[in-house]
Amino acid sequence: MNISSVLWQKNPALAWREVDDDTIIISPNESLMHELNDTGSFLWKNIDGQKSAAQLADLLVAAYEVSPEIALADTESLLQELSSRKLVVEVASSDKESK
Amino acid sequence: LSVADVTLTRGTEQQFDLSIGCLPVSLRVAESALFKSLVSRYARFAVASDVPIPICVNCGMPETDFASEFDYEFEGAKLFASKSGAHFENVRNEYALDTLLRVFLSWALLPRSGFLLHASTVVKNGKAYVFMGKSGAGKSTIASMSPAGSVLTDEISLLRCENDQWRAHGTPFWGEFRAEGSNTSAPVAGIFRLQQAPVNRATRIRPMEMLRVTLPNVLFFSSETRANARLLEVLGAAAEEISAYDLAFRKEPAFWEALPA
Numbered sequence: 001m002n003i004s005s006v007l008w009q010k011n012p013a014l015a016w017r018e019v020d021d022d023t024i025i026i027s028p029n030e031s032l033m034h035e036l037n038d039t040g041s042f043l044w045k046n047i048d049g050q051k052s053a054a055q056l057a058d059l060l061v062a063a064y065e066v067s068p069e070i071a072l073a074d075t076e077s078l079l080q081e082l083s084s085r086k087l088v089v090e091v092a093s094s095d096k097e098s099k
Numbered sequence: 100l101s102v103a104d105v106t107l108t109r110g111t112e113q114q115f116d117l118s119i120g121c122l123p124v125s126l127r128v129a130e131s132a133l134f135k136s137l138v139s140r141y142a143r144f145a146v147a148s149d150v151p152i153p154i155c156v157n158c159g160m161p162e163t164d165f166a167s168e169f170d171y172e173f174e175g176a177k178l179f180a181s182k183s184g185a186h187f188e189n190v191r192n193e194y195a196l197d198t199l200l201r202v203f204l205s206w207a208l209l210p211r212s213g214f215l216l217h218a219s220t221v222v223k224n225g226k227a228y229v230f231m232g233k234s235g236a237g238k239s240t241i242a243s244m245s246p247a248g249s250v251l252t253d254e255i256s257l258l259r260c261e262n263d264q265w266r267a268h269g270t271p272f273w274g275e276f277r278a279e280g281s282n283t284s285a286p287v288a289g290i291f292r293l294q295q296a297p298v299n300r301a302t303r304i305r306p307m308e309m310l311r312v313t314l315p316n317v318l319f320f321s322s323e324t325r326a327n328a329r330l331l332e333v334l335g336a337a338a339e340e341i342s343a344y345d346l347a348f349r350k351e352p353a354f355w356e357a358l359p360a
Contacts, residue, residue, distance in 0.1 A: 015327035017335040019307045024314070024335075028327040033314055035307075 007091035008056075008079055009049030014087060016044070025087060034087060039064060043078055049091050053079055112158065116147045118282070119204060120213060120257040120268040123148030126196075128156040136193040144271050144282045152207065153184040156196060161186045169206045171320050173198050180206055201255065201272055205318045209329045212336070213259035215318040218290070220251040220267045227267035227285040228358065229256050230346070231316050232293035237348065241293070244352050252280045255318065258287065258337060265341050289342040289359060296347035299357035309343035310334055 010016075016025040021038035023045075036044050042063060043056050051059075056079075057072040066074075082088040113134045115126045123146065128134040133156070138145075161167065165186070167179040176195040179186045180203055187199045205215050218231040219238040223245075230241050242253035251269035258267050269281035291301065292312050304312075319330055348354035 013324050015324055015331050017310075017328075017331040019310050019335050019338055020305060022307045024307070024310055024331065026314075026327050026331060028322040028324055031322075033311075035311070 005052050005054065007049060007052055008047050008083075008088045009091050010044070010047055011087055011089055018045070027086070032085075034085060039074070040078055043075060044082075047088055112155075115141070115145070116151050117141050117144040117271075118146035118148060118151075119144055119200075119270055120208065120259055120284075121261070122204065122207060122211065122213075123151035124200075124203075125151035125153050126156055127153060127158065129158060133157070133190065133193065133196065137196060140193055140197070141271050143280065146282070154187060154200075154203065155184070156187045156190050158186065158188075160188060169321055169323070169326070171199070171202050173202070178202055197272065201318055202320050204257070206321055206326065208257070208259065209326060209333060211259060212261075212333055213257060214330065214333055214337075215270070215272075216256045216258060216313065217254070217316040217318065218256040219253045220256040220269070221245045222249050222251060222283075222285045223288075223355065224360070225285060226288035227251065228288050229258070229267055229290045230293050231290060231313070236293040237295055237350065238293065240350055241348075241354075244350070248281070250281065251283065251285070258341075260333075260336065260340070265337060287341050289344055291344050291346040291358070294345065294347050295350065297349065298347060299349055299354040300347045301344040301357045301359065302347075304343050304345055306335075306338040306343070309341070310338040313338065313343075 013029060014025055014027055016023055018041055021041060023036040023041040025034040046056055046059055053076045054072060057075040060066060060071040060075060061068050079088060112127045112129050115138055117124060126137060161179050166181055169180040171178040176190050176199055177188045178199045185203050187196060190196045208214055216231065218229050219242045220227050220229045221241060230238050232238055239253050242250045251267060253273060255270045255272035256267055257270050258265060265287040266284045267287050268284040271280045273280060313334060
């Protein structure tokens with residue numbers, strides 16, 4: 001499977017808020033706090049269960065002065081980090097078909 | 100005025116009305132010894148209200164029609180809370196009751212745009228200065244150096260946004276200095292993160308930094324997502340609307356000169 005085509009959604013068990021241009025995320029069950037910088041926050045806001053890493057990277061290119069290659073690499077890297085912390089999850093196939 | 104006997108479905112219990120942060124609650128207690136100790140402990144916060152939130156202490160487990168929205172357990176003592184009231188069960192002494200009361204308030208304040216913060220608060224020139232920091236940073240020291248009657252709390256501060264204004268309220272939850280707390284409030288001048296240093300200096304910090312340092316010092320016990328989202332909403336507003344500073348200070352009253360007016 002090409003990782004760039006996977007659709008991502010926020011873990012629904014999280015609480016989060018944007019302050020200044022950054023985002024703070026709480027994992028209530030683990031009592032953990034996470035932070036995202038401005039570009040991380042931009043991607044976080046756009047993770048809605050309907051976009052892949054490639055689509056998110058396209059948005060990053062449009063909003064920031066960054067090349068498509070770097071945008072995609074950074075987006076995939078962030079998604080992997082968020083996934084490892086269980087802050088985002090892949091959209092299940094059945095959900096994907098209904099979108 | 101604030102102490103009464105009340106007949107409940109399970110028998111006669113004594114009732115003590117108090118208000119913390121303008122949140123009126125009515126403690127209904129079956130045991131006389133526990134009742135006497137809490138009347139003494141919370142005497143400064145005794146306020147009668149027409150519609151207090153009823154809290155039944157050791158009245159027996161809640162009826163089956165009591166829809167608990169928040170449960171918590173501390174060393175065998177149990178809390179069951181809903182918007183209409185709460186039950187504290189297996190409360191063995193005033194300290195367990197005090198703990199459950201803090202936990203309950205941390206939850207009940209949320210819809211009222213309030214929260215409890217591990218911080219001391221001192222009023223100067225009509226404004227509340229909130230001092231936060233790690234254990235030993237100087238919260239109690241500042242309270243001990245402040246004039247009598249100016250300390251709202253040396254341990255747990257209660258902050259609420261009322262009519263678009265953040266106010267700090269005293270609480271009966273005391274700390275090392277054993278200031279019993281004052282049941283008054285004042286508009287918040289600022290929140291200060293303490294660090295003892297050779298010089299006195301206040302440095303403004305950004306809202307995100309304030310949120311980062313405030314969160315670990317907030318008393319909050321719910322793992323429910325919506326409650327945590329609301330907490331972030333309230334704290335985020337506080338971070339954006341209250342000025343926050345790093346305060347390097349010496350253990351001497353002159354540190355006040357470094358604070359913004």
